[in-house]
Amino acid sequence: MKAREDACVLRYTNESFKSVADLTSAFHVSDTSNSSVTNVAGVNATLWSLMSRLAAEAAVSELRLAKGSQVYKGSKGISQVIYGLAQCTRDLNASECSRCLTYFVEELLSSSFSVEINDAVKGYSCNVAYKIGEDFDSYLFHEKDPSPGTRRTLGILAGVTGGSIAFVICTGTLVCILLRHRSIKAREQEVDVFHDDPLEDNTFDKGTGPRRFRYRELATAAGFFSDEEKLGEGGFGSVYKGYLKDMDLQVAIKRVSKSSQQGRKEYISEVKIISRLRHRNLVQLIGWCHGSGELLLVYELMPNGSLNSHIHSQKNVLSWQLRHGIVLGIGSALVYLHQDWEQCVLHRDIKPSNILLDASFNAKLGDFGLARMVDHERQSHTTAVAGTMGYMDPECMLSGSASTTSDVYSFGVVLLEICCGRRPIVVVQDSEEYATMHLVQWVWECYGRGRIIDAADARLNGEFDGDEMERVMITALWCAHPDRTLRPSIRQAIGVLRMEAPLPSLPTNMPVATFMPPMHHLQRESGATTGSSSGSAGTKHSSITTKTSSLPR
Incomplete structure (x- = not known):
């Protein structure tokens, strides 16, 4: 408790x-x-x-x-x-x-x-x-420490409180013992957490491909969720390594916090969306379980973890060849989500911790907890603001309108992070002082001086194809253009990256976009991240009172 x-x-x-x-x-x-x-x-x-x-x-x-x-x-x-x-x-x-x-x-x-x-x-x-x-x-x-005059009062309060707490602890211990015995029996039965919403459960079972597991199968596979099998921890639960004997398969099992309402929402979104998607650059959902009071997701195991753990590592520096392949892999996944599937899927949380790497360092986009499906004619979704600061389209952050262009913005920031080996917020030295700026701004300044290659990751020691590096970074700036109407579609961006189309012509100085935010309250939706991800358990409201907002350079 x-x-x-x-x-x-x-x-x-x-x-x-x-x-x-x-x-x-x-x-x-x-x-x-x-x-x-x-x-x-x-x-x-x-x-x-x-x-x-x-x-x-x-x-x-x-x-x-x-x-x-x-x-x-x-x-x-x-x-x-x-x-x-x-x-x-x-x-x-x-x-x-x-x-x-x-x-x-x-x-x-x-x-x-x-x-x-x-x-x-x-x-x-x-x-x-x-x-x-x-x-x-x-x-x-x-x-x-409290002042001497308050210590006597605090002592009395501590005594009373201590006695009360002792009583509560004793009572709680007895309750825990009883509940523990009951939980052992409950594990043998499938007590559905969606018993109050049968429509949700029926929708889950309509999915094809991923299978529904029983709790005991997954608990056994993950060593009953021991710390030795834990791969990582996020805002809405932990991820464990597991082995499914009947499938002879190593898997990653995400144990979602059932006490979190937002975690429950993201669990539902994850199963409903990713279970229907099939692409070589998307993390495969093997199965799921929401019985015995647990919310469990089973994925293919990615031996090399997330891109985030590699791109900023001082020990194991990814070669440019691997980085370039990762760039094309992420782009291929987004083309499928935005244009090639039966509906347009907005991921809404593209960042390195949600990009996983298999044994051959092929990139696979994961964590669809914040994703939304819209018709291809719309390609936008007005909702609570969601995502991760630094990767979010600033206009989307104010308007709450997620779209394919906001995904493209995040894609552009990730490309720069891959090329530069720097996080979205960078620290630069100005005279004798240090200042912070966004990675897009910093790279655009290098581009304006005609020295965009200077922004390349120094850990590569110049071991990269200069034309490829320049092409990726300029395409990234195009994707992260402050004016969303001037950004490319993901297919246009991939065409440039694959040298099927010429480089875009960008202004020397980073443009300043001005837009009108909505004059109403926006409810914030957390971004979670198992891969990192990333999210919080609460919601909040914010009133935007500015008439115009500018995105400074």
Whole structure:
């Protein structure tokens, strides 16, 4: 059992959780009622820089706490201060604290609107938060000891609370023992989590190809989900390595957190969509299980993990030949999703952690938890904002209108990341100071100077085909053009990458796109990522009050 109120946490269980970060629960708390921010890129770049620094400082702090601030300039040249806070529970060592904070910072920034003035993600092991224009002096995560005058009162409260907690723990222990005996029997039976929605269950069983497994089959295959078999952990569950004896097949089994409403939604979306798709560059869904109170997805095992784990590795540098093949593989998958399948599939979360690599380093796009199907005539879907900051089309982030062009934007950012070996937000030195900017902006500046090859990953030591590198990076800039009406379709982009069409003519300076955001509340939908992915367990609303928004260079 777990419960929290502001900065207070109460937990009890029959299993030890001390010194292990809990990443399964993340709660968003935000306030957007007071004012707005118009400098989208400036705020996002500053937030990434500030929160990443605080996460690193908190992990090595004795109190597991760090606070700080950083200045950014608004679109009218007015400076404002962003205050940030990062904190872990003190039972975590530096490594576990860093793991928790790194994940929560991504949760905080990958799903936040640019207009939010006060935002936080709180969990049971760590918390991260930022405020624009207001310090954290009144924040509830205190690092100071109580004053002498309050210690007597606190002692009385501690005694009363301690007795109450002891009673609750004893009662809870008895309940856990009873539930444990019941759960053993329940595992033998298929108790459907969709018993209240038979239509959902019938829809699942209509799928062809992937099969429905029983819980015991998958639990046995994954060593009953032991830590030794764990491959990774995301916002809505963990992924385990498994072996299906009857199929003589190594698989990856994703155990979705059944307590998360968003995790349940993404589970349904994943099965409904990916079970119907067949392409060599898409991760294959082997089967699924939503019996015995569990949500399980079974995929083909990708021996080389995600692209994210390779593209930024200092030890094993991917050759240009492998990178170029990955670029074409991702593009081929998107052509199938956008144009060649019976309906248009919008992925909405294209990023390196959702691109998996098989034994031969062939790229396969996965994680369809945020995907949506639309008719080919529409090719757009107005919905809650979803995706990962840095890869999201800025206009989509404000309007909530996902489309094939927003997928193409994400594709362009990923191509630049593959070519440059840099993350979407880069740090550059300006005189004696360091500044942050988006990767698209940085590469476009190199392009404007006629030195786009300078942006190539230095770890390649020049061992690449210069014409191919230039072609991929220019195509990437075309895909990430600030004006979505000037972006190519994915088929046009692939034509250029395969040298079937000439390079596009782009302006020397990165254009500034101006658009009108909708004047209504948008509900934010989290981006999850198992591959990394990435998502949060809550929802929030944001009121956009600006009349026009510009995407600065």
